[in-house]
Amino acid sequence: MTNKEDIVQRGVRPAGDGKTTRAGGQPVPSENISVTAGPQGPNVLNDIHLIEKLAHFNRENVPERIPHAKGHGAFGELHITEDVSQYTKAKLFQPGTVTPMAGRFSTVAGEAGSPDTWRDVHGFALRFYTEEGNYDIVGNNTPVFFLRDGVKFPDFIHSQKRDPRSGLRSADMQWDFWTRTPETAHQVTYLMGDRGTPKTTRHQNGYGSHTFQWINEAGEAFWVKYHFLSQQGVENFTGAEAAEMAGKNADHHRQDLFDAIERGDFPKWDVYVQIMPIAEAENYRWNPFDLTKSWSKKDYPRIKVGFFELNRNPVNFHAQIEQIALDPSNLVPGVGFSPDRMLQARIFAYADQHRYRIGPNYQMLPVNQPVNPVNTYQERGAMAYQINAEGEPNYSPNRYTKGAGYLDNGEDSSSRKTYGPANDLYVNPDPHGTDLTRAAYVQHPEDDDFIQAGILYREVYDDAAKSRLVDNITDAMAGVSPQVEEQVYQYWTNVDEGLGQRVREEFAKKK
Ligand code: HEM
Numbered sequence: 001m002t003n004k005e006d007i008v009q010r011g012v013r014p015a016g017d018g019k020t021t022r023a024g025g026q027p028v029p030s031e032n033i034s035v036t037a038g039p040q041g042p043n044v045l046n047d048i049h050l051i052e053k054l055a056h057f058n059r060e061n062v063p064e065r066i067p068h069a070k071g072h073g074a075f076g077e078l079h080i081t082e083d084v085s086q087y088t089k090a091k092l093f094q095p096g097t098v099t100p101m102a103g104r105f106s107t108v109a110g111e112a113g114s115p116d117t118w119r120d121v122h123g124f125a126l127r128f129y130t131e132e133g134n135y136d137i138v139g140n141n142t143p144v145f146f147l148r149d150g151v152k153f154p155d156f157i158h159s160q161k162r163d164p165r166s167g168l169r170s171a172d173m174q175w176d177f178w179t180r181t182p183e184t185a186h187q188v189t190y191l192m193g194d195r196g197t198p199k200t201t202r203h204q205n206g207y208g209s210h211t212f213q214w215i216n217e218a219g220e221a222f223w224v225k226y227h228f229l230s231q232q233g234v235e236n237f238t239g240a241e242a243a244e245m246a247g248k249n250a251d252h253h254r255q256d257l258f259d260a261i262e263r264g265d266f267p268k269w270d271v272y273v274q275i276m277p278i279a280e281a282e283n284y285r286w287n288p289f290d291l292t293k294s295w296s297k298k299d300y301p302r303i304k305v306g307f308f309e310l311n312r313n314p315v316n317f318h319a320q321i322e323q324i325a326l327d328p329s330n331l332v333p334g335v336g337f338s339p340d341r342m343l344q345a346r347i348f349a350y351a352d353q354h355r356y357r358i359g360p361n362y363q364m365l366p367v368n369q370p371v372n373p374v375n376t377y378q379e380r381g382a383m384a385y386q387i388n389a390e391g392e393p394n395y396s397p398n399r400y401t402k403g404a405g406y407l408d409n410g411e412d413s414s415s416r417k418t419y420g421p422a423n424d425l426y427v428n429p430d431p432h433g434t435d436l437t438r439a440a441y442v443q444h445p446e447d448d449d450f451i452q453a454g455i456l457y458r459e460v461y462d463d464a465a466k467s468r469l470v471d472n473i474t475d476a477m478a479g480v481s482p483q484v485e486e487q488v489y490q491y492w493t494n495v496d497e498g499l500g501q502r503v504r505e506e507f508a509k510k511k
Pocket residue numbers: 065066067068071104105106122123124125138139140145149150151153208209210291324325326341342343345346349350353354357
C-alpha cells in the first residue's frame with residue numbers, strides 16, 4: 001500500500017459550511033458575543049460554548065520533547081533502486097519497493113520556539129510505513145554521538161540546556177561536561193565544525209549513526225550503518241551567518257523545507273549502507289558498536305540502496321509533526337539492534353516519552369498508525385480510539401484460536417518450548433557470553449577518544465575549515481570559568497597539539 005494521501009489525509013474532517021459547531025456537533029449561536037446576566041452583568045456558566053472554547057484552549061499543547069523539541073517535517077516515499085537482498089529480507093529494502101514515509105528534522109538543545117540555526121547537532125529522523133509495520137531510523141546529521149553509554153544521556157542534555165538557577169544556556173556547563181567526558185571529542189569536533197550550522201535541512205546529510213543489524217532470508221546477519229546523502233549537496237552557514245539568521249528568521253530551516261515542497265522543488269537523499277560481516281566485528285580496529293566512532297569508508301565502502309524524496313507538507317503541524325512518535329524500537333523483520341549501549345537505552349526511552357508526552361494510546365493517532373492491520377490485545381487507556389472487532393477476545397490463550405505469536409504454532413506457556421535466540425531483535429553473535437555485567441567497552445588496538453577527532457581535524461578539514469573551527473570553538477567559550485577554560489585547552493590539545501595552542505591564542509584575543 002503506497003497511497004500517498006493515506007497518511008497526510010488521515011483524520012482530516014470535511015471542510016465546514018462556514019458555521020461553527022461545538023466539538024460535539026451542536027450549532028454555535030455566536031462567535032462574537034458571549035452570554036451575560038443582563039447587558040451589563042457578568043458572564044454565566046450557562047455559556048457552554050465560551051466555557052468549552054476557553055477550556056480547550058488551555059489544553060492545546062502537549063509537553064514539548066525534552067531533547068529535539070524544535071523541529072519540522074514532511075512526507076514522501078522511499079524508493080529501492082538496488083538489490084541488497086543478500087543482506088536483508090526486510091520488505092521495504094527489496095528492489096523496486098516504494099514505501100510511504102515521514103521525516104522530522106530538529107535541533108537537540110533548543111526549546112520548541114528556539115532558532116533553527118543555533119549551533120547544534122541536527123536530528124534526522126525517518127519513519128517508513130512498511131507492509132510489516134512502522135520502521136523508524138531516528139538519527140542525526142552526524143555519523144557519531146557525544147556518548148557511548150545511555151546512562152550519561154540525561155546529564156549530557158542537562159548540560160546543554162539551561163542552568164537550573166539562571167534559566168540561561170551556559171558555556172561553562174557545556175564545556176565542563178564535554179571536557180570531563182573525553183568520549184565527546186569526535187562529536188564536538190563535528191559540532192564546532194561546519195556541520196554544526198547547516199544552511200538548510202535540504203543541504204545536510206543524515207546518518208542512522210548506530211550500528212544496526214540486517215538479516216537475510218537465510219538468517220545470516222550483518223552489521224550495518226545507514227548514510228543518507230543529500231542530492232542537493234551539503235551546504236553550511238558560517239558561525240556568523242547562522243547567528244545572523246537566528247535573529248532574522250528563527251524558523252529558517254522549517255520555512256525553507258516547507259517553501260521548497262510547496263513550490264514543487266522536492267528534496268531527495270540517496271540511501272547508502274556500510275556493511276560489516278559479523279565475524280569482522282571482533283577484531284576491527286575500533287569497537288564497531290561504540291557510537292563515538294565511525295567505520296572507515298576505506299574498510300567498509302558505502303553501498304547504494306536507493307533514494308527518498310520528500311514531496312508533501314503536513315496538513316496540520318500539531319497532529320502530524322508535533323505528535324509524530326518516532327522510536328528506534330519500531331523495527332521490522334530483516335532489521336535488528338546491536339549491542340550499542342546507546343541504542344539499547346533508546347529502545348526504552350522513546351516509547352516512554354511518548355506515553356508521557358502524548359498519552360498511552362499515541363500509536364492510535366493517524367500519523368502513528370501503521371499502514372498494515374493491527375491485531376493487539378492492548379486495550380483501553382486514555383483516549384482509546386481504535387477498537388477490536390466485535391466479539392474478538394482480549395486475552396491469550398483463548399478458545400477462539402486467536403492471539404498467538406508467530407512462533408507459537410500450537411504451543412502455550414506450559415509446553416516448555418524453547419524457541420532459541422530472539423533473532424527478531426538481533427542475531428546474537430556475542431563470543432563473550434551473555435552474563436550481565438558492568439564492564440567497559442572492549443578496547444581495540446587503535447581505540448582512543450581523540451584519535452578520530454584528530455584525523456577529522458588534520459586530514460578532512462582544510463585550512464579555512466580549521467580556522468572556522470577555532471573561531472567557532474572560541475566564540476562558544478565566551479563566559480567559561482578559568483578552570484573550565486584550562487580544561488578546554490587540554491581537551492583540544494588531546495585532539496591535536498597545534499589545535500590546542502591555536503584555541504588558546506585565539507581565545508586570548510577574544511577575552
Ligand atoms: C541514550 C541515548 C538517548 C536517549 C535516552 C534519547 C532520548 C530521546 C528522547 C526521550 C527524545 C524525545 C522523543 C519524543 O518525544 O519524540 C529524543 C528525540 C530524538 N533523539 Fe534521542 N536520545 C538518545 C540518543 C540519541 C542519539 C544517539 C540520536 C541520533 C543518533 C538521537 C536522535 C534523536 C532525534 C532525531 C530525536 C527527535 C525525534 C523526532 O524528530 O521526533 N538521540 N531522544
